[in-house]
Amino acid sequence: MSEAAVLSVRNASKSFGSRRALDSVSMNVGKGEMIALIGPSGSGKSTLLRSISGLQTIDGGAGKIEAFGGVVQSDGKISGKVREARIRIGFIFQQFNLVGRLTLFSNVALGSLGRIPFLRGVLGLWPAETKQAVMAALARVGVAEYAGQRANTLSGGQQQRGAIARALVQKAKIILADEPVASLDPVSARRVMEILRELNQQDGLTVVVTLHQVDYAMRYCDRVVALKAGKIVYDGPAAGLERKQLIDIYGPEFEDVF
């Protein structure tokens, strides 16, 4: 793993029965990069993100995934040290994954668990510095005014911003976001992409984001990695991705949507 790389994926393959979701995928992610992971439905994007965060094993053999120089998994086994790596990885989901009945504040404060005793968190006895950190994170993503509101009363965009705030409170250095804007209206989607980009450019967070919208990939990300049937078919500057490559990746119907 090179010194500047915060993530390294080496020869990662993953089969589900006879289906190859990942086919010998290798990539490095440098500190401070913002990378879009694109490709058609079923091309392996989610499987790759889940494998990087140690939520899922890859096949045994030569495959190896490292984060911050520590092994997340190798030879099909999650490393005993995965917790150390994972605490620095914030995972953002399409469906936000907030606890609907809890306030936005509590949801975000839960990101700091692991740093403070579990029971205090459950009882809502958050230390003053946690309260401060939560409010700062909510303000950073523009939803501080909703802190006391139950998550299930917020719009999708507000919930997704809360999920990003939770990653900030966790002090994540990398954000892995799996289709974070796929369930949002265009205005909320752009706002969430802008926030991710700001955190990347101003705070130096490393971001890997899977996207359906290729135009978002081009607009907000420096580098694009494209998967097709579990293989990387493009890895380079977003600006260098040509129309004919996109048609090759997505098929001829891509003409209609781009």
Ligand code: ADP
């Ligand atoms: P993407 O996120 O690009 O849409 P996925 O990584 O979700 O693709 O899926 C890649 C392939 O692996 C698909 O063919 C999908 O059906 C299959 N797959 C993913 N997860 C599972 C699973 N838990 N069990 C069986 N097949 C799966």
Ligand code: MG
């Ligand atoms: Mg997916």
